[in-house]
Amino acid sequence: MTDFDLTLHNGRIVTADADFVGDIGIVDGAIAAIAATLPAGRRAIDAAGRLVMPGGIDSHCHVEQLSSMGVLCADDWYTASISAAHGGNTTIVPFAAQHRGQSLRQVADAYAASAAEKSVIDYSYHLIISDPTPETLNRDLPELIRAGITSFKVFMTYDKLKLDDRQLLDVFAIAAREGALPMVHAENNDVISWIARHLLAAGHTAPKYHAVSHDPIAENEATQRAISLAAVLEVPVLIVHVSTQGGAQAIHAAQTLGAPVYGETCPHYLLLSAEDIDIPGVEGAKFCCSPPPRDPASQQALWQSLDSGTLALLSSDHAPYRYDESGKLPAGDATTFKQIANGLPGLEVRMPLLFSEGVRSGRLTLQQFVALTSTNHARMYGLYPKKGTLAVGADADIAIWDPERTVTLRAADLHDAVGYTPYEGRQVTGWPTTVISRGEVIVDDGVLRAERGRGRFIARGLPAPLQKAREISPRAALLRKIFPAVIES
Numbered sequence: 001m002t003d004f005d006l007t008l009h010n011g012r013i014v015t016a017d018a019d020f021v022g023d024i025g026i027v028d029g030a031i032a033a034i035a036a037t038l039p040a041g042r043r044a045i046d047a048a049g050r051l052v053m054p055g056g057i058d059s060h061c062h063v064e065q066l067s068s069m070g071v072l073c074a075d076d077w078y079t080a081s082i083s084a085a086h087g088g089n090t091t092i093v094p095f096a097a098q099h100r101g102q103s104l105r106q107v108a109d110a111y112a113a114s115a116a117e118k119s120v121i122d123y124s125y126h127l128i129i130s131d132p133t134p135e136t137l138n139r140d141l142p143e144l145i146r147a148g149i150t151s152f153k154v155f156m157t158y159d160k161l162k163l164d165d166r167q168l169l170d171v172f173a174i175a176a177r178e179g180a181l182p183m184v185h186a187e188n189n190d191v192i193s194w195i196a197r198h199l200l201a202a203g204h205t206a207p208k209y210h211a212v213s214h215d216p217i218a219e220n221e222a223t224q225r226a227i228s229l230a231a232v233l234e235v236p237v238l239i240v241h242v243s244t245q246g247g248a249q250a251i252h253a254a255q256t257l258g259a260p261v262y263g264e265t266c267p268h269y270l271l272l273s274a275e276d277i278d279i280p281g282v283e284g285a286k287f288c289c290s291p292p293p294r295d296p297a298s299q300q301a302l303w304q305s306l307d308s309g310t311l312a313l314l315s316s317d318h319a320p321y322r323y324d325e326s327g328k329l330p331a332g333d334a335t336t337f338k339q340i341a342n343g344l345p346g347l348e349v350r351m352p353l354l355f356s357e358g359v360r361s362g363r364l365t366l367q368q369f370v371a372l373t374s375t376n377h378a379r380m381y382g383l384y385p386k387k388g389t390l391a392v393g394a395d396a397d398i399a400i401w402d403p404e405r406t407v408t409l410r411a412a413d414l415h416d417a418v419g420y421t422p423y424e425g426r427q428v429t430g431w432p433t434t435v436i437s438r439g440e441v442i443v444d445d446g447v448l449r450a451e452r453g454r455g456r457f458i459a460r461g462l463p464a465p466l467q468k469a470r471e472i473s474p475r476a477a478l479l480r481k482i483f484p485a486v487i488e489s
Helices: 077-086 104-118 134-146 165-178 189-201 208-213 216-233 245-256 267-271 283-287 296-308 350-359 366-380 474-482
Strands: 006-014 019-027 030-035 043-046 051-054 056-058 089-092 095-097 126-128 151-155 181-185 237-239 261-265 398-408 427-437 440-444
Touching: 006 366, 006 398, 051 366, 056 350, 056 366, 077 089, 077 104, 077 427, 077 440, 089 398, 089 427, 095 104, 104 134, 134 165, 151 165, 165 181, 165 216, 165 474, 189 208, 189 216, 216 237, 216 245, 216 474, 245 261, 245 296, 261 296, 267 296, 267 350, 296 366, 350 366, 350 398, 350 427
Parallel strands: 006 043, 006 051, 056 089, 095 126, 126 151, 151 181, 181 237, 237 261
Antiparallel strands: 006 019, 019 030, 051 398, 398 427, 427 440
16 A cells, blocks of 8 residues: 555546546655545645646746846745745746847856745746857847747847847747747737837826737737748747737637647736726826736637637746836836836736636536646646646646635735735635645745745746647758758857
8 A cells, every 4th residue: 555645635626628527646746646645644735615726837938037127026936936835836947148248058047046045935937038159149039048048039129139030030940949838929019110200209107008018919910920931931930919809810820720820818808908008197007917918809719718728827927026217117107108117927827817717607617627738838838748737747846726716906915026016906716725836835825835946947848739740841841951050140
């Protein structure tokens, strides 16, 4: 008979493809048994009346990262991982961000060292490529991919981050050769800059004009262009933080044609709108992110896209900038919409918001909830089956939820270092009460029981989009073949 370190009894166990009542036995940080009834372990938790689900994986969040505007996130690895854990997450995958002139390898090494020292939950990280020099493309990027950093993000906007189409093709070619998944922030920089320039010239400086400058056409065009560029080499691509109906439709159209195109959205695009930014003074800065929240039609289209599977991931895009001169308001009350740090906090509330507004409202099933917040992330980024599911052999990363618990969201009760939440006063029903990471109870009814630095780095395998057997056309095969092994300039 197995001696379990920890057992969970009588819970409603929900994965992306199963839903039943049973027990889970844990040994040495991994799930050792799942059955209708198991003997009690050294510690036993009665989960009757509770949902027992895989711990969340937030694969798009910004932690201890310097923005292209020179603003440092309010959250470091310690505060972000604590906040994530309280929201039911057991793994986060933020970004090691290269800025122009920086060595990608040095950026990644420094980021990894900080994570190892501070994170209370397991982690990996993506790369952000903003300076695709020969050194980056020939050495650093391939080496990092081979070391288990099998995804990277590129930007089509922000003057100090964006890549042109030729540079995008270069990094897509590296992804195809080395086995990595490109993630794309798709907005047309010239459209945004043109509108912003004329708004400012006309004296329109309030936060609400941030949403005006980031016209939906800018996102729709860039999404279609990113899909087309990826199709040159027939490389899988993920469009992050989709906010428009047009963006979701472009992804769906590509998928219908068989293209390996994937999409992600975030709670703020489901629940907030441009009207939230249109408030007196500079208070609207709290709701400024890129792309911005849109309108009810876009919200409905995104909910439908989550339900249909067009969008496979629900991430927070946690971008924690304080509502003061160190973050959102560098010029105080005189800050214009172009000076506002772009991003919203949301790491801790991502899953409760989706549970309350998705599952409780009847828009999504419990199994879809698990897929959108955990399993699909693990598959997409090469963490599965170690993470993202409840199965024998998987890490015992588990969140026990009280589906009836109602919580009023208040910044004062959250655990990030931002100081505000765009969801202040919103009620959600459903909350994680016990969070288990590798068999250790790290959150117990709101009390943190995890030490700084206990989280482990997870070297990731081949992302699922690259595991799927696909026949590359002769045209794309030729273009991949002629891409040089060594890039000169």
